[in-house]
Amino acid sequence: MTAGRYRVTVSTDGQPLLQGWWDDETVGRRKFASWVGEHGSRPGARVTLVDEETGGVLTEWPDAR
Incomplete structure (x- = not known):
């Protein structure tokens, strides 16, 4: 099993908190937006x-x- 091409990472204070990989860029962008909404209020949060x-x-x- 291989990871997908598009990786979304949520980190807080520079430490990875959550990561996911998707084969489709559109799905990755939707997950990015979703995770910003879910985790963006955490202190020091960054989503990439x-x-x-x-x-x-x-x-x-x-x-x-």
Whole structure:
């Protein structure tokens, strides 16, 4: 069994709390939005969606800018 291409991670204070992998980017983006809603109020929370094939961060919350 292999992990999917798109990984969503919820971390708090830099430590991973929850991770999931999906083969479909649309599903990964939906899960990203869902986890922001579910876990975004935790102190120090950060949620990221990464394309494991390219290593690129597709989106993150809160925005790193």
